[in-house]
Amino acid sequence: MADTRHFLTLMxxxxxxxxxxxxxxxxxxxxxxxxxxxRRFTGHVLGMIxxxxxxxxxxxxxxxxxxxGGHAMFLSPDDTQLGRGEPIEDSAxxxxxxxxxxxxxxxxxxxxxxxxxxxxVPVINGLTDDYHPCQLLADMQTYVEHRGSxxxxxxxWVGDGNNMAQSYINAARQFDFELRxxxxxxxxxxxxxxxxxxxxxxxxxxxxxAAEGADLVVTDVWASMGQEAEQKARxxxxxxxxxxxxxxxxxxxxxxxxxCLPAHRGEEISAELMDAADTVIWDEAENRxxxxxxxxxxxxxxxx
Ligand code: CP
Ligand code: NVA
Numbered sequence: 001m002a003d004t005r006h007f008l009t010l011m012x013x014x015x016x017x018x019x020x021x022x023x024x025x026x027x028x029x030x031x032x033x034x035x036x037x038x039r040r041f042t043g044h045v046l047g048m049i050x051x052x053x054x055x056x057x058x059x060x061x062x063x064x065x066x067x068x069g070g071h072a073m074f075l076s077p078d079d080t081q082l083g084r085g086e087p088i089e090d091s092a093x094x095x096x097x098x099x100x101x102x103x104x105x106x107x108x109x110x111x112x113x114x115x116x117x118x119x120x121v122p123v124i125n126g127l128t129d130d131y132h133p134c135q136l137l138a139d140m141q142t143y144v145e146h147r148g149s150x151x152x153x154x155x156x157w158v159g160d161g162n163n164m165a166q167s168y169i170n171a172a173r174q175f176d177f178e179l180r181x182x183x184x185x186x187x188x189x190x191x192x193x194x195x196x197x198x199x200x201x202x203x204x205x206x207x208x209x210a211a212e213g214a215d216l217v218v219t220d221v222w223a224s225m226g227q228e229a230e231q232k233a234r235x236x237x238x239x240x241x242x243x244x245x246x247x248x249x250x251x252x253x254x255x256x257x258x259x260c261l262p263a264h265r266g267e268e269i270s271a272e273l274m275d276a277a278d279t280v281i282w283d284e285a286e287n288r289x290x291x292x293x294x295x296x297x298x299x300x301x302x303x304x
Contacts, residue, residue, distance in 0.1 A: 005302045006116045006123045007295055008109075009131045010170040017298075018140075018174050025141045025287065025294040032067065032290065039069030041300060046072040047099040048126070049082065051106040052225045056261060057126045057134065060288040061103055061296075068293060073099065092118035101299060107226060122299035124292075129163060129226065130190075135260045136167045137291035140175055142284040143216060146256060151176040153215035156251070158182045158207045158243050159268050160234070161189035164220040164260055169193050172200045182210035184237050207241055211250040217257045219243045219268045235267065244270035258284050 006012055013021065031037040046065045050058065058074065065072035075095075077083030082091055088111055095102060096119040104112050105126035116123040125133055143150045154177065157165050161183045169189060172179035179201045181189065188194065194201060204210035211217055222234040222241075243257055251257075257273060259281050265271040273279065 008125045025291040029290040042069035044070035045099040047102045049104045064293040089118045096120045138287035141287045155216045156214040159219045180204045180210040182207040214251040
């Protein structure tokens, strides 16, 4: 409904709100470690609609909701009327009349937009073909925890111009950093997004040049969910676009590298980097839990 706040992309929150949210996520992580986290949402229910597979998103939302005192309900198209063609609009009206907040992982971004437009409760985007904003919160939290503010820094994206790359474009705007995108021709992020943020986002085809002096290097799988049939063709198209020790040697001293996971060792990232003792990739994955608890709290309080 018109005045309900949602989290469909990073643009749904102001830069100030996003930075506050990251600080709250860091605080909630400390509280969780200390066993002092408040169960302030007793009796609240999160409906989780998954039209694509997930490990991190499902586990983090479900564990997080329990830790907040509430409950998370897993809804699959295989077992609900969503998979039998009940309109999104009707499903949104009904589901939102029974739960307090909804998370959706699906294909078209228009599906989460349609759901949100007909939902009486907040809707969180748990990944669409176009955006993965929850992952960006975890990435930003991880950078802040290890290196402080990311404002004014240089971030290099290596690989497909996919939902993660497009979320990084929004992040460049909202968290105020320079983003260089190294992707092969034909795999660019949406042109309108590049145009809209051309003051801080550029395409640098050569990954080694793009990594020069970077503070953070990020990559993701070459074939996203739904593109499995393209895996072989993409492996050929992305030769040379691996994040590895040689590429990281071009980055700034102390540069971090991230991957949202799941990863293909030896494709978009080397096994050496994945298995390095000092990688922050596992912190990045864990931070999904804390960052999303902060999002759930923010949205539930905003709509209460
Ligand atoms: N990074 C991420 O969203 O992982 P899952 O697909 O396992 O949820
Ligand atoms: N780009 C990947 C991210 C997975 C978390 C995908 O959409 O499959």
